[in-house]
Amino acid sequence: MSAPTQPQFDPDLAREEAAGDPRQLVERREVGMSLEAPFYTSQEYYDLDIDAIFAKSWIFVANEAEIPDAGDYVTVTVGRYSIIVTRDDDENVRAYHNVCRHRGARIINDERGSVGRIVCGYHQWTYGMDGKLVFADSQAPDFDPSCFSLRGVHARSVGGLIFICISNDTPPDFDDFAATVEPYLAPHRLREAKVAKQIDLIEHGNWKLTVENNRECYHCGGHPELLSSYFPVYGFDLDDLPPRLVPARDRYVTAMAELVDKCETLSLPYAEIEELDTRPTGFRIDRVPLEKAGESFTPDGTAASKRLMADFPSPKLGRLGFHVQPNAWFHFMADHAITFSAIPIAPDQTLVRTTWLVHPDAVEGVDYDIDNLTSVWRATNEQDAGFVERAHQGLLSPAYIPGPYSPSEYQVEAFINWYIGRLRKHLAE
């Protein structure tokens, strides 16, 4: 009645391994295998992730469509940072640390709003939209307001998607990244789009588990709603598929040929670019067909909005898929777009913010129904939250040891390659 003696387990050894410092664990990371547990579970490594990854990369945090007019703002949280993302008087996107230069109070508590100036709610220190201190009551004569501007955060919009970089020392490849992807995004005219819905979901797992889960379709059997419109061959080698996926592959190949024709006719970029772990701003972009009606992420695959985005001539343009290391993924269809950001809250908590965008003149209840527009990804996100929690729970056990990626998880591995590379660079500095 004894349990199997293989593999043996020594709790002392497990504890000792878990105590390794980040440099050691980064160096001994085994390619092809999942990471060791401390990367996901320890506060120390979480803090490292904020410093090395989230403060030093370009992070997607909002859409221009969320702040259409001068003075509009959203406040976003990244680790312990709170950041005001706003549009200045010249309609440029700007970002500032949401920390008053007086005694450090959080300036704005609201998640979004519109202001003429940025006024701290404690002692009314008042800053212009350019971050300069323009009013501070009752100061001594030698007080110099020019020393107390808001601390800035780098902010860039690419095709209407707002990226920020907290560190002053920004990754050098952003211009190149922007120039490469802008032609794919431009036809969707996201800057003019309207936010139809935004939903925040807290996943009970480390942010890397959220991203890893997003980067493979090996688990797509757990997404019945998604499979109404999504080809579950994502990440697989089309020439080496499990038999269950062969019929879907055949439909996919046919639909892809049709989509290529249409893209050529409309001059829509569609070629896959995959630079996942070969640059600081790693990304992947391609345009691929959708299942069934092939128009959109809806229960029957037909367009969710009658008013197509950007005056597209056809609802059946497949899906422009895009994701950017470390924290964002996107789906752009003819009728709507969906943006996702994953933001760490704690070692075991991640905020996933999903935003649905439609044509600015699309009318809710007339052109689109919110439930129909959002149902597939609401269900899919909830399922993914379950997978991420399950993954995190398992890693907490001292009995966890890294295991092998399957070939269809190559994008998970690419994400981890990118991540380890960024950590290594940070630790070397």
Place this chain on the structure above:
Amino acid sequence: MSAPTQPQFDPDLAREEAAGDPRQLVERREVGMSLEAPFYTSQEYYDLDIDAIFAKSWIFVANEAEIPDAGDYVTVTVGRYSIIVTRDDDENVRAYHNVCRHRGARIINDERGSVGRIVCGYHQWTYGMDGKLVFADSQAPDFDPSCFSLRGVHARSVGGLIFICISNDTPPDFDDFAATVEPYLAPHRLREAKVAKQIDLIEHGNWKLTVENNRECYHCGGHPELLSSYFPVYGFDLDDLPPRLVPARDRYVTAMAELVDKCETLSLPYAEIEELDTRPTGFRIDRVPLEKAGESFTPDGTAASKRLMADFPSPKLGRLGFHVQPNAWFHFMADHAITFSAIPIAPDQTLVRTTWLVHPDAVEGVDYDIDNLTSVWRATNEQDAGFVERAHQGLLSPAYIPGPYSPSEYQVEAFINWYIGRLRKHLAE
């Protein structure tokens, strides 16, 4: 109006003492006195307890009656470990770490159920009841499933009580322990029993406080329901009792004589064996009478189930009392049995799981009433949870210093002796 100056208190000294490392505090532990606070309150010592005590001892976690058929399982949590306890195709009890060998997901989320194979809910990796990986979709040709069996946990049943040991290096005395106690347990035929009720209670205190509280009746004045059937002389020297206990002692001595006669007639083992701190698997077992009707733990002491266990000829067989270091205690009567396990959740949280067992053919509502069966120990457990929380709260104060055990608390001291001995062994390794 000044407070008494004795004993003096120096907060700096208190802080310094509390910061002592485990080796130091183990060595300076004073026999006859309660432990210093860090053993109960610090995360570091809690982690040490999991490694030194809970991963390296035989831990009672479930009853065979909870998994009567092949494929039945319960998942149990011990510290950060999650463990599947199940019955294999040959009806042997088995235990595995509940961690997938793929990317480490928790395989099973449910607390109990029945399966044909063990299937991970993330990517459907599938394991046989023997722990071997029998299916993993879409692998490269060189993938060798035999390298990815579930990691095993040692599992043993003694008289129907399931003990596990996480460490590969198990305490060497378990066979001897099993051989010693099996004759006491066998007459109750627990393997065939039926679970009438199971209740989980989270106590807000360190697990050692839960166990200490269980090992003395010095506090039994706080258990009015228990005293309907329990002689509160447990742990006391019968020749040196406080006057309030003398009448109970006299009734106890008479009832004991009667019980001994009956045991001799029925060939029921009853002699006390007490090896609390003299072996790795410390334990205590004896058969003693109950108060009033003397049959069971009920408000009037009469049997709770008309259908006696194991075809016992009489409901009045007293109580076979049994406890095992570090985490279990048991009461076996003629009509039912109660098993208790204490499992650490956090430095200040302990799960106490109580299970009531009856004859497999006893029918609820006919042979027994659940409220009557469980009322005494439901009330007693709740009261004990209050005592444990009170004990933990007090220890949090830097003003706490160890105090003396009374003679009737000798089993608390024996538990602490055992505990310190196990820590010392672990720290020496």
Place this chain on the structure above:
Amino acid sequence: MSAPTQPQFDPDLAREEAAGDPRQLVERREVGMSLEAPFYTSQEYYDLDIDAIFAKSWIFVANEAEIPDAGDYVTVTVGRYSIIVTRDDDENVRAYHNVCRHRGARIINDERGSVGRIVCGYHQWTYGMDGKLVFADSQAPDFDPSCFSLRGVHARSVGGLIFICISNDTPPDFDDFAATVEPYLAPHRLREAKVAKQIDLIEHGNWKLTVENNRECYHCGGHPELLSSYFPVYGFDLDDLPPRLVPARDRYVTAMAELVDKCETLSLPYAEIEELDTRPTGFRIDRVPLEKAGESFTPDGTAASKRLMADFPSPKLGRLGFHVQPNAWFHFMADHAITFSAIPIAPDQTLVRTTWLVHPDAVEGVDYDIDNLTSVWRATNEQDAGFVERAHQGLLSPAYIPGPYSPSEYQVEAFINWYIGRLRKHLAE
């Protein structure tokens, strides 16, 4: 579209600075600027505050009016300490650690009550009101109860306000402090007063932010209810006011002249004493007028209780304002008194306990209405809790850097001067 490049931000540098040890941060503290973040946000510095500040200073914790008779007690929590504040058989105020000398249980769970002896709820160890152990059941013959008295805490009443000091080594200036302020407090006869209401509020910020917020009126624009009776010139230089405060200043000066006349007539002390950072028991006391009707903290400034305290001949005696480092502030009017204590619960949680006292013979519903009595400070406390939470949230950002106090915040700076001085002394010992 880049954000302003000034001031630059280097997350690595921010992290490194935040990791500084207390000695280093104490030494590099810049006068005139708010403290660095770890003082407010780290567990290590919080523990230091408990040891250096709360265990070694005289802390206001209760009013004599809360324990009018022998045997009355309140239990108060200070960090991890739980303390019984009681009145002994000779009616002296006493304080003891709420920790049993047996195995360390919390003796009393209730927040307040009345007892003949102090009895532990676990094993009934029983202590006299003088702290001596008078009963412990079932002990060995060599057990010496005189070794197990409760551990004492120093307790002193000043004019009916109970201060405790946990450390045996008490600040040496308390007698001088008491002699100085007693003449101000005595006319209010607080010892005989009655508690009309007590409200506990948990603020989600560090205790120093609670105190800092209390020590300036620079934020008083956020207190509309308070401004019904409070002159918002507190802390300002009357000769150098922002224009918005000039009308209030003029009314204040007139009212002050009137109040001085009345105080001289009634022999009420009113002169300001300000020893905020020049002694271990730093404090500030003065008597100043109130706005509008000038009688009390009510929506229209009229007395809240018809029965004036201490047989005062007039309801219009302004406000005796008093605060004591580190944790208390008080307002004493002719008709009622309000006492406030701030007690740390966690780095980011502080208990603010507010107590309203009235004449012992004042009858609720006849002489005073509870809502009217408490409305101004209930509203003000809630607003302050919002300010404190906002301040704490902002400091959590690694982008926070210390900023300058305005001249009207000089008492905040004095509090920080006092605090840093006490830390320096503690760290040098």
